[in-house]
Amino acid sequence: MTFIVSEERSVPAAGAEVVLSLHGVTKEYPTTPPVRALRGVDFAVARGELVGVVGPSGSGKSTLLHIMGTLDRPTTGDVTVAGYNIKDLSDKDLSALRSRHIGFVFQQFHLLSGYTALDNVADGLLYTGLNVTTRREMAHRALLRVGLGHRLDHVATKLSGGERQRVAVARALVGTPSIVLADEPTGNLDTKNSEAIVELIHQINDEGVTFVVITHNPEIAEAFPRTAGLRDGRIEYDTGERR
Amino acid sequence: MSRGNGLVPSKLHGTDVLRTASVGLHTRKLRAALSALGIVIGIAAMVGVLGLSESSKSDLLAQLDRLGTNLLTVQAGTGIGIGSGELPTEAAGMISRIGPVEQTSTISAVAANVYKSDYVPEGQTGGITVQAVDVNLLDTLAGSVADGKSLDEATATYPTAVLGSVAAERLGIRDVTGTQQIWLGDQWFTVIGVLDEFELNPDLDRAALVGMTTAEEFLDHEVVPSSILIRVDPAFVDEVTSVLAATASPQNPEEVQVARPSDALEAKEAADDAFTALFLGLGAVALLVGGVGIANVMVISVLERRSEIGLRRALGATKRHVAVQFLGEALLLSAVGGIGGVALGWAVTGVYANVRGWSTLIPPIAIAGGIAAALLIGAVAGLYPAIRAARLSPTEALRSA
Numbered sequence: 001m002t003f004i005v006s007e008e009r010s011v012p013a014a015g016a017e018v019v020l021s022l023h024g025v026t027k028e029y030p031t032t033p034p035v036r037a038l039r040g041v042d043f044a045v046a047r048g049e050l051v052g053v054v055g056p057s058g059s060g061k062s063t064l065l066h067i068m069g070t071l072d073r074p075t076t077g078d079v080t081v082a083g084y085n086i087k088d089l090s091d092k093d094l095s096a097l098r099s100r101h102i103g104f105v106f107q108q109f110h111l112l113s114g115y116t117a118l119d120n121v122a123d124g125l126l127y128t129g130l131n132v133t134t135r136r137e138m139a140h141r142a143l144l145r146v147g148l149g150h151r152l153d154h155v156a157t158k159l160s161g162g163e164r165q166r167v168a169v170a171r172a173l174v175g176t177p178s179i180v181l182a183d184e185p186t187g188n189l190d191t192k193n194s195e196a197i198v199e200l201i202h203q204i205n206d207e208g209v210t211f212v213v214i215t216h217n218p219e220i221a222e223a224f225p226r227t228a229g230l231r232d233g234r235i236e237y238d239t240g241e242r243r
Numbered sequence: 244m245s246r247g248n249g250l251v252p253s254k255l256h257g258t259d260v261l262r263t264a265s266v267g268l269h270t271r272k273l274r275a276a277l278s279a280l281g282i283v284i285g286i287a288a289m290v291g292v293l294g295l296s297e298s299s300k301s302d303l304l305a306q307l308d309r310l311g312t313n314l315l316t317v318q319a320g321t322g323i324g325i326g327s328g329e330l331p332t333e334a335a336g337m338i339s340r341i342g343p344v345e346q347t348s349t350i351s352a353v354a355a356n357v358y359k360s361d362y363v364p365e366g367q368t369g370g371i372t373v374q375a376v377d378v379n380l381l382d383t384l385a386g387s388v389a390d391g392k393s394l395d396e397a398t399a400t401y402p403t404a405v406l407g408s409v410a411a412e413r414l415g416i417r418d419v420t421g422t423q424q425i426w427l428g429d430q431w432f433t434v435i436g437v438l439d440e441f442e443l444n445p446d447l448d449r450a451a452l453v454g455m456t457t458a459e460e461f462l463d464h465e466v467v468p469s470s471i472l473i474r475v476d477p478a479f480v481d482e483v484t485s486v487l488a489a490t491a492s493p494q495n496p497e498e499v500q501v502a503r504p505s506d507a508l509e510a511k512e513a514a515d516d517a518f519t520a521l522f523l524g525l526g527a528v529a530l531l532v533g534g535v536g537i538a539n540v541m542v543i544s545v546l547e548r549r550s551e552i553g554l555r556r557a558l559g560a561t562k563r564h565v566a567v568q569f570l571g572e573a574l575l576l577s578a579v580g581g582i583g584g585v586a587l588g589w590a591v592t593g594v595y596a597n598v599r600g601w602s603t604l605i606p607p608i609a610i611a612g613g614i615a616a617a618l619l620i621g622a623v624a625g626l627y628p629a630i631r632a633a634r635l636s637p638t639e640a641l642r643s644a
Contacts, residue, residue: 062642071557071637088248092561096250099559106641110554114270126263127559129254 016046018080019178019210020068025077027063027233037063038074039233045179045212049241050205052221053214055230061214062183064230068212069102069181070094082178099127103172105182109164111156117143117167118152124171135174142170145207146200162193169200173209182213186220198223253559255567263564264571266551267544268579278540279580281533282620286584286613287591288526293609294592296519302601303512310385310443312505313345313477315484317491318470320498328352330468330499334491338471341490343479348383350447351375352469353458355428357404357451359414363426369413373427374450375458375466383472384441391419391436398435399454402427402461405436407448427451428462443504444472533580534620541573541628545635552632553640566633573625574618581617585610 021044029035037060045051055061066072067079070086079086082101086094103124111120121139122132130138143152146166151159159167165185172180182201186194198220205211213224221227229236255263268275317338321328335349353373356365380386381393392398394405404427406416416423416434423434432453441447458464471491475483484503488496545552552565560568589605596603 066638066641069557071553071641084248084250089250092252093248093250095253095556095559095561095564098557099253100251102557104554104557106554108550110550112266112270112551114266124558126259127253127255127555127561127564129251129256131256132258 016048018044019047019082020045020212021078021080022068022074023078023080025067025074025079027060027067027072028075037233038067040077041233041235043228043235043238045210047178047210048205048208049226050201050211050224051213052224052227053212053230054218054221054227055216055236057216059230060233061216061230063233065181065183065212065214068179069104070097095127100175101178103175103177103180105165105168105172105180105185107184107187109156109161109168109188111164111167113157114155116153116155117148117159117163117170120156120167121170121174124174128175138174139170142174143167145173145204146170160193161189162196165189165193165197166200169197169204173204179210179212182211184215185213186215186217194220253561253564255560255564260567260571261575263555263568264575266568267548267572268575271544274540275576275579278536279576279583281536282530282577282580282617283533283583283587285526285528285530285533285620286581286617287587288529289523289616290585290588290605290609290613291591291595292519292522292526294588294603294605295595296515297604297606297609298592298596298601299515299599300512301604302599303508306442307505307508310505311474311477312503313475313480314384314443314504315473315475315480315487316444316470316502316504317473317487318500318502319468319492320500328469330471331492331494332467334468335471337490338473338487341475341483341486343476343483344473345476346379346383346474348377348380348472349455349466349468350377350380350470350472351455351458351464351466353428353453353462353464355462355464357410357414358426360424361426369410370449371410371413372446372450373462374447374452375455375462375464376452377455380447380452380472381438383474384444384447386441386447387439389437389439390417391434393436393438394452394454400456400460401454402430402432402457403435403453404432405438405452406434407438407450407452408440409448410451411437413449425451427453430461442508530616530620534577534624537573537576537580537621538624538628540576541569541625542631544572545569545628545632548632549635549640552635553637553642556637556640562633565635566629569629569632570622570625573628574621577617577621577624578614580621581614584617585613588613 022041025038025041027038029037067074070081081097084097118136118139121142122135125135125138143149146169148163148166151163156164186197189197201211201213215221226239226241228238319328319330335347338344339347353375355373356368357371357373378394378396378399414425419434419436424431425434455466459466484501487501488499492499555565592605593603
């Protein structure tokens with residue numbers, strides 16, 4: 001597996017296993033006039049990294065997240081996730097790739113309202129083919145990891161915003177994915193809960209989970225070991241690992 | 244199962260299909276119930292109609308079984324060119340000589356009126372006729388006595404009468420306790436019995452029946468048969484029917500009307516069948532409307548749940564998994580509607596049949612067909628929304644959230 005990454009933005013240290021790489025990625029939406037959301041992005045994430053991608057609205061953050069998460073394909077360029085170049089994969093294969101290798105955390109949490117925290121987290125494994133008992137056992141452990149051991153049987157609507165986002169983080173972690181992509185995970189939370197979620201992300205990254213956090217808030221992004229700035233569809237800067 | 248590229252395909256277990264299909268029902272219970280209600284009504288209508296039709300048919304069969312289909316009547320035609328209203332005196336004797344004829348009973352219309360008392364004005368006859376009958380009439384017609392007794396060899400020679408059910412009601416006589424008298428042919432007659440309805444010969448319900456001898460001796464009546472009731476061997480009904488007119492009146496067979504009263508009951512049932520078809524049609528329309536309701540709810544549901552669809556795609560659901568989820572939801576809704584409809588249809592049939600004194604019969608085909616029709620409607624209604632949900636791109640679904 002070889003990666004061609006531009007000199008100054010080449011980030012993973014030599015020898016580190018790359019779990020996500022984008023090379024020359026562009027994304028154009030065929031509207032009139034066409035919108036060029038990404039204009040040649042080179043970006044790579046090594047196993048165990050915690051990267052903040054920061055940019056103002058309209059900078060292409062969401063498009064970047066969707067392409068990193070294989071929810072969308074680039075117009076040109078290569079995307080490789082967990083060793084799979086998505087060019088070679090069918091739509092069905094991409095679903096399989098997501099179910100095994102990518103975890104998502106969304107700004108709006110996206111929990112099923114009538115279901116318990118445990119069931120919501122277990123749904124993170126729904127399409128993996130694991131049986132329900134195993135899924136629930138793993139969900140239980142994931143909820144303990146995010147500090148919600150006492151909320152297992154609470155339905156989603158009865159949880160606070162911060163708790164809901166913790167459930168969503170647990171759902172993203174439960175399948176031990178190669179990478180977790182978080183889209184404005186603190187966007188719907190107050191300051192106190194935001195800090196708690198950022199703290200949780202740090203803590204889980206310390207346990208070895210690879211994270212890419214997309215945010216418009218430079219303060220949050222700067223707090224991560226590595227920050228990349230996105231503007232007008234291009235990576236403007238990339239600090240690399242600051243350790 | 245591992246593919247060439249080493250990826251383990253996304254997989255959704257059968258029980259999980261059911262679970263995801265029930266998410267919508269679980270989170271929006273009232274809406275689910277209301278949309279299933281359309282199907283409930285449609286299926287209930289169809290099951291009810293088929294059940295009622297079957298129950299009434301079984302009642303008719305029981306009735307025919309009880310009354311027999313081997314009763315034939317021979318009646319003299321009345322009117323210019325079609326007869327004088329009289330059969331030849333020897334007609335009954337000749338008919339009884341046809342091999343398969345088991346029993347004959349003669350009725351002779353008497354030109355007399357009946358009143359409650361001699362004070363009642365002459366014009367107020369109440370539409371009650373007077374008929375002179377053989378004593379075996381009740382036996383031949385499979386009739387029964389409501390109160391008192393029927394005519395026998397003894398009472399058929401005295402001024403006594405037996406009243407048909409309608410005649411008794413019009414004369415204000417419910418039972419024969421004490422001495423009930425009526426003013427018949429300008430003299431007092433004693434009522435010795437009131438009969439139940441004649442299911443095979445309703446004309447006699449509106450008659451006062453007297454014995455042949457009584458008619459001759461007290462009413463100056465010359466006994467000429469106006470109609471003859473015939474019981475034949477059930478195996479030879481058609482054969483006997485074909486020779487009856489000529490046997491009863493060899494000279495003017497065209498003036499004789501031959502009928503099989505049980506045909507009238509069967510014709511009534513055939514008319515009911517036409518109504519059954521009509522109501523089935525109405526049930527089908529209700530079902531169709533129910534299906535449109537489900538399709539409508541599913542389309543709205545897909546629009547509302549775009550973020551859920553996006554989430555599921557992000558969690559690894561394939562397009563097929565999403566389609567199966569929404570199709571499954573439509574099927575689940577219609578199955579609930581179908582089962583509810585069968586139950587309701589059954590209950591309605593049970594109550595109505597009970598009121599009518601029938602036994603409740605639901606044809607198994609109505610149950611199976613009802614649920615199958617509901618599922619078919621659900622599948623058709625759910626197909627388009629399911630395809631729409633599956634075609635939604637994950638990014639679009641997540642963006643609209």
